[in-house]
Amino acid sequence: SQTIHQWPATLVQPVGSPLSLECTVEGTSNPNLYWYRQAAGRGLQLLFYSVGIGQISSEVPQNLSASRPQDRQFILSSKKLLLSDSGFYLCAWSEWAGGDTQYFGPGTRLTVL
Amino acid sequence: RKEVEQDPGPFNVPEGATVAFNCTYSNSASQSFFWYRQDCRKEPKLLMSVYSSGNEDGRFTAQLNRASQYISLLIRDSKLSDSATYLCVVNGGRAGRRALTFGSGTRLQVQP
Numbered sequence: 001s002q003t004i005h006q007w008p009a010t011l012v013q014p015v016g017s018p019l020s021l022e023c024t025v026e027g028t029s030n031p032n033l034y035w036y037r038q039a040a041g042r043g044l045q046l047l048f049y050s051v052g053i054g055q056i057s058s059e060v061p062q063n064l065s066a067s068r069p070q071d072r073q074f075i076l077s078s079k080k081l082l083l084s085d086s087g088f089y090l091c092a093w094s095e096w097a098g099g100d101t102q103y104f105g106p107g108t109r110l111t112v113l
Numbered sequence: 114r115k116e117v118e119q120d121p122g123p124f125n126v127p128e129g130a131t132v133a134f135n136c137t138y139s140n141s142a143s144q145s146f147f148w149y150r151q152d153c154r155k156e157p158k159l160l161m162s163v164y165s166s167g168n169e170d171g172r173f174t175a176q177l178n179r180a181s182q183y184i185s186l187l188i189r190d191s192k193l194s195d196s197a198t199y200l201c202v203v204n205g206g207r208a209g210r211r212a213l214t215f216g217s218g219t220r221l222q223v224q225p
Contacts, residue, residue, distance in 0.1 A: 034212075043217035044157070044200075059212075090156055100145040100204040102213055104156035 002027035006091050006105035013112055019064075019078040021108050023091030026072065031093040033074040034102060035066055038088040050074060051096070086112045114139055117216035119201050125222045130191045134219045136184040136201030145204035146177055148186050150197045151218065157200055160186075191223045 003026045013019060025031050035047040046059045048066035056066050063082060067075045074091055088109050092102040119136045126132050138146075146163035161168065163175040163184055174187040184201055198218040205214070 044215040046212055046214075049212060088154075100213060101147065101159060101162065103159070107156050109154070 002093070002103065004091060004093055004103060004105040006089075006108055008108060009106065010109045011111070013081050013110065015083055015112055016080045019076070019081050019085070019110070021076040021089055021091075021110075023074040023076075023105055024072055025074075025093045028072070028093070028095065030071060030096045032096055033068065034092040034094075035074065035076050036090040036092065038090060040087070044090065048076070081112045083112050086110055115216075116140060116214045117201055117203055119216040119219045121217060121219060123220040123222050125224060126191055127224055128191055128193060130223075131187065131189045132191055132221060133188075134186045134199055134201075134221075136186075136216055138182050138184065138201075138203045138214075140203065140205045140214070141182060143203040143205045145213075146175075146184055147202040147213070148173075148175060148184075149200040149202055149215070151200055152197050157215075160199070188221075191221075193223050193225060196221055196223045 005024050007022055032051050034049045036044045037047055038044050048056055048058055050056050050068045053068050053071055064078050088107050090107045091105040094102045117138050124132055148160040149157040150160045151157040161170050161175055163177045165177055167176045172189045176185045188195055198220045200218045201216040202213050
């Protein structure tokens with residue numbers, strides 16, 4: 001069966017520090033991968049999605065970036081965090097040639113101070 | 114106009130009650146529809162897909178009205194464990210067909 005992992009689970013970082021969040025998927029090949037952010041009390045905002053290694057689409061202008069160095073690995077990064085980057089970061093996957101259902105990892109709760 | 118609109122609630126209902134949530138979406142090209150459930154401080158989890166003919170999964174019934182671009186979720190015989198935020202989700206939107214657009218969610222609190 002497929003599983004999706006994210007780490008770290010929680011993170012507290014100072015403003016201006018770098019960020020690296022990792023997501024890995026097991027049990028499937030060539031998944032579509034997604035990064036979302038959920039601010040406190042708000043809905044999910046799609047940040048990036050990827051349909052293959054090295055292929056990244058950005059949905060909103062921001063100081064975050066994403067990379068997909070391996071088929072089942074998706075990384076979210078920032079060179080300098082802002083206070084507004086605080087939130088709940090969720091990685092999700094869907095079948096490449098299947099339906100549109102997305103399955104979420106457990107998320108990373110980021111607090112920028 | 115938001116791409117997916119939901120009443121944020123909260124809906125406070127007693128155990129055993131029937132409760133209905135509604136959702137409207139703006140993209141007439143959407144083809145896939147879902148309800149997700151999100152517990153406090155947890156990731157969203159798929160509750161059920163929504164099919165054109167309507168579908169039922171135990172105590173949960175989902176309906177789709179394409180002409181009105183309207184989706185509903187009915188929960189019968191509410192349990193305490195049903196307390197959560199319910200997210201209405203459609204495919205398509207600005208990010209393309211495979212992207213999902215999430216509503217902000219409707220919070221349900223089932224009380225003993």
